Amino acid sequence: MNIPYYPGCTLNTNAKDLQQCAEYSAQALGFSMVELTDWNCCGASLPLTDNSSMGYAGPANVLINAKEEGTKEGNEDKLTTLCAVCYNVLKRTNYAFNNDNNKLDTVNSLLETDYKGDTNVLHYLEVLRDEIGYDKVKEKVTTQLKGLKVAPYYGCFLLRPHNEVGLDDPYSPTIFEGLLETLGCEVVDFSHKGECCGSYSAMTNPENVANCSFGVVESAVAAGADIIATTCPLCQFNLDGNQVKQKSHFGDLDEMPIIYFTQLLSIALGKDINSISFDSNSISPLPLLKEKGFV
């Protein structure tokens, strides 16, 4: 299975760690992510905050390219992403097009296209659950991540607004937990799994981000987690970085490593830990992984 893949701006740069492990896991599971030959920034969440149709042009262009490449021979008629923000923006763009013909017409006339809002956008997690199947993933697991207490952190972009994004129930999601259980992890339920990490306020209001991140990490610690798994580069950046940069906010709270879900996945699928890059991490998960015997 060749599935068109949209990396967005972060995955080839700051979040290489997330992407590399996703590609490895895809191969191990028997599919490949085919990067779109022509793509642009989705605009992140900012263009969707006002009412003009222009903000949709960027993500629409991505969706249209995906449609074209998805219909090429050997490719699936789908589009997958790893970044939670890209996923959110693409899904909401389709939602807007499907519910407001004016927006769709405006963007189509601007781009001189005939897009219908029908590119099937899947998060990598959805590919694993719905296209591959968790039972198939389980068969390929070579290293059971037994004894690792993982807090699955969704953040907000994957789940909200629920009616537009629709990945899972915003208060009782299961898709991430399902994957972690498949890998043999002990899933820790914690109160802040869907709370915001502070997101882009990192640029303008670092205090606020420190508070938000603290809430998330603290609740995972209180719930007894060893490690937080995340799907989003920005969440990783905020939760991980703030524990070091804003130490005063975190007081004497134990440091908690923040790992990408694809990193856990590829470890379980047999990737040598020494070949996994943890460049994004201020707090290395390696000591914990060693302690648990996965290294």
Next chain:
Amino acid sequence: MSRTGVFVCHCGTNISATVDVVKVAEEMKNQPGVVYTEDYKFMCSAPGQGKLKEIIEENKLDSVVIAACSPHMHEKTFRNASEAAGLNAFKVEMANIREQCSWVHPDKAEGTVKSLDLTKKMIEKVRNNEELEKITMPVTKRALIVGGGIAGIQAALDIAASGTEVVIVEKSSSLGGHMIQLSETFPTLDCSQCIMTPKMVEASLNPNIKIYTYAEVEALDGFVGNFRLRIRKKAKSVIEDECTGCGICIEKCPKKVPNPFEMGLGMTKSISVPFPQAVPNVPVIDRDSCIYYKTGKCRVCEKVCGPKCIDFEQKDEIIYEDVGAIVVATGYDTMPLDKFGEYGYGKFKDVIDGLTFERMASAAGYTAGEIQRPSDGKVPETVVFIQCVGSRDESKGVSYCSKICCMYSAKHTMLYRHKVHHGKAHVFYMDIRAGGKNYEEFVRRAIEEDGAQYHRGRVSRVYEREGKLIVKGADTISGKPLTIEADMVVLATAMTARKGADKLAQTLGISYDKYQFYSESHPKLRPVETNTAGIFLAGACQGPKDVPESVAQGSAAASKVLGLLSQETLQREPITAEVNEANCIACFDCLNICPYGAITSKEIKDRDGNLIKEVAEVNPGVCMGCGLCNAACRSKTIELRGFLDSQIFAEINSLAA
């Protein structure tokens, strides 16, 4: 040629400011068949009506057109006046040159032209009008109430007080509805049971009131004054007339089940009455949980029953009741909370809804009035009350205000503080809507005397941490986020229509809104009537309502019923559909489209009883004259009396001429 009179009303300046009424009256003189025209300042005034009568008589008019306001306003006035002058009421028509002309057009020249057209049109119609006679029907002087809550009981008592027989059909096994579940009532804090049970007993002892509990209306036949209802009396597995209500069967029953009357928190038995003061005090076996119905063994209740009135083989009973009027008082439900994951209802035991709190605070409830949190039975030190859960929430709930929650949340804080003196009560609200007699004072009392802390803002999350419920919200007055560590959270859940309200509405042929609340005939002027003659509404089935309003509506519906039943015969407008049996092709599109169930299929047989054909037949008692069948009929077989095709085409032709 006809002798038509045309009267053009000035309506003060309402019409004359934008319509040249003198010109309209003058020009109508030239219309064929018009023998008299006149313009007058106020046609509806007593002198105006007097003039109308005089002129009809003097000029021997055989038809009249009044160019004035909407027929909704004064058609009746002018028809009555004309009838007094010997004219058939249905030879009087109104041309609406006010609402449909002078009020909506600023230009006098254009307004005049349109008024000329409108009046001309009605002259053509009235010329084709038939002399119709009002339909007379008998009246069955009995009434039926669907629903035995406070609204239904009030309606029943008021109707019965006149000596009229009333039947109450109640779905559950006892009268009482939601009100009997409440602890105290606002704004006086009197005990709900104490004021409700006397009414229930009064109803049960009144010889004019017949009560079916554990029963549902299944079908309705007939029309105003002459309804026949099919009622299913579900099997109680107990012979009602022989049961003494001793309660030994309940005591000895080995099967404990969660008590729905206590919102699932207290326990009851498989054979039970919902609460001790139940009316009738006859237990019912819940066949879903009873050991005997599951395993074929047990029958303990049968063994211990003194009068031997347990009947495991009992079957549902079908009963027919003939009545002249129906009051629907089926009450409300509360909104399911599965869409509101942010409050953790269902996930955390100590997040409860308002009705559960009522049972907890009720002296007769499962905690005997002690405030205990469900998880561990401890007395909660801090309770957060969240208002507008589902109400005024277009994205996840309903757009309307449930109206009672501001008041009952204030009441809850008081009840809580009266029982837990050192407790802290917090309320999150959007607005405080306390519009009622002594209501605002009641809320102030909760805040000022009983120390409830009100925070204007919404709650974003409730989660559990070390045995506490962490409530995160906003205080929009101070503009700050707010976190409260609570022991219990009470959600003021939106009031919704009864589950299945749509089905009952379809059975009865009444209309409902998009939330399945039953529609009143007019939001201001006909608040307890439905659009179906003879069926009335009371209580929260029509929209969110508190106890005083439900009682008032119950009484209002009762007075409407009595007004109807006080007549020996009923008269109604003959504007009904009529079938030309010779043309009918028996496609029955009309039967399917009729919203009132007025059309049936009729077999036409020859003398020897051989079927010749089937045709549609209209029951003029049920027909409301909406005209849907008329429009749907492909063979032009059904026509609406008073609005015949010939009349409508005459109107259109007059405009084309």
